[in-house]
Amino acid sequence: MPSLRQLEYLIAIEDAAHFGRAAAEMNVTQPTLSQQVKEMELRLGSKLIDRGRPVRLTPIGREIASRARRVLRDIGEIRAIAERGKDGMAGTIRLGVSPTIGPYLMPRAVVRLHREFPSLRLYIREGIPADHFADLRNGRLDMMLAPLPVIGRDMHVQPLFxxxxxxxxxxxxxxxxxxxxxxxxxxxxxxxxxxxxxxxxxxxxxxxxxxxxxxxxxxxxxxxxxxxxxxxxxxxxxxxxxxxxxxxxxxxxxxxxxxxxxxxxxRSIAAVWREGAAFASSFAVIAEIAASEAREILA
CATH class of the missing domain: 3.40.190.10 (Periplasmic binding protein-like II)
Structure with a gap:
């Protein structure tokens, strides 16, 4: 079976559609990336990449990359569980926020979160909600704040205010x-x-x-x-x-x-995270604090 690192290489190639950019993203040389992909193809006995311009994954490669994203996302949550231990409100949570919300709400929410949960770290990324939703599905984000409607399967949507x-x-x-x-x-x-x-x-x-x-x-x-x-x-x-x-x-x-x-x-604002996420209770706390601060401002 391919290693986790090789699966990461495959995903990087799919995202970049270019060996050089994928190698830079993974912080390896292009020959190293190419060698690892060839080794993975030999192990699986299938061609995974069409080496053209741009580089594309074969149908089998796309299916493996799709499943690899889920595997790596789950492994990321396992690592997060180990890092946070018994205290769920600790470690780093990756939060996507719409630019029409974040700068005008998150400063107050961050101050309160840090005061009440000093071991919690927030990696906050502003961006288009549709892009954040894709990152949430792929495990690049843990949760997001966005205007409704938010449409998607296997997602928990919690209306806030x-x-x-x-x-x-x-x-x-x-x-x-x-x-x-x-x-x-x-x-x-x-x-x-x-x-x-x-x-x-x-x-x-x-x-x-x-x-x-x-x-x-x-x-x-x-x-x-x-x-x-x-x-x-x-x-x-x-x-x-x-x-x-x-x-x-x-x-x-x-x-x-x-x-x-x-x-x-x-407009209605909601918090969104994956159904069954390991730290759903922590996400709910963050969401409620953001909602509480918003209600106080609006009052």
């Missing part, structure tokens, strides 16, 4: 002169959004349809800061989450929120 969304615009926008605003007053107004990889894009698109507003598809933002700045420049309106507007790193320094009668959109 609802966060209000606010429509904002440049302070001199003409609609601020109107005393009572209705959703229909925004018909035809240009609205900015993050790019379509973010869950908020679909929600903004839906809200624009309901209000009759015009979603600007040529000016998609890369962050909440970019949305705020573009809205402040008068390019369009923006739908921003309440935690961001209340954060020191966000705020309302260049935009103003619209007070709209009978209109209260929100």
């Amino acid at each position: 609802d966060e209000p969304l606010q429509m904002v615009g440049a302070p001199d926008h003409r609609l601020f002169a109107k005393r009572h605003l209705q959703p229909g007053d925004f018909a035809g107004e240009p609205v900015l959004s993050l790019d379509r990889r973010h869950p908020s894009h679909g929600q903004t698109e839906q809200i624009c349809e309901e209000m009759g507003a015009d979603l600007l598809r040529d000016y998609e933002g890369t962050s909440l800061d970019s949305l705020r700045q573009m809205a402040g420049s008068g390019l369009g309106l923006a739908l921003l989450p309440e935690l961001y507007l209340r954060a020191e790193t966000g705020g309302e320094d260049m935009v103003r929120r619209f007070e709209i009668d009978d209109w209260a959109p929100k």
Whole structure:
């Protein structure tokens, strides 16, 4: 049977689609990587890699790599169990967080977690929820915080809190002169959004349809800061989450929120981890502390 290290090499080649990049990722020379792959093919009696440009795994290679990911993920959890011993709130937990949540919630949550569980370490990675979900399935992450919906089998989804969304615009926008605003007053107004990889894009698109507003598809933002700045420049309106507007790193320094009668959109935030994860109880504690801090800010 191939060694665990050889299985790691195979996965690296599948991810990189290139021997040189895979070797660099694994911190070995390319000849060493190639030799190990050939030895694995001899042991298994099957060709695992099509050595073209780009490098691709054969159907058998893909199936072995898929199973190898699960094996390595389980071994990682076994190592984590041994490292943490009897105290589950210790060791390093790899946490994926959406960039529309992390900077505006995690600083407070991290302070509280470190105060209550000083042996716990958090490796926090910000990124697109869809990418984090793939890393969660492959064992590269232990848990994630993201806006709902989160769709996937074999995942535990724990709803945490609802966060209000606010429509904002440049302070001199003409609609601020109107005393009572209705959703229909925004018909035809240009609205900015993050790019379509973010869950908020679909929600903004839906809200624009309901209000009759015009979603600007040529000016998609890369962050909440970019949305705020573009809205402040008068390019369009923006739908921003309440935690961001209340954060020191966000705020309302260049935009103003619209007070709209009978209109209260929100988004729901959840924690996600693999069903049956060895430290599900620890993940639940982290999730509840994050939710508690969010509720306190929003209160």
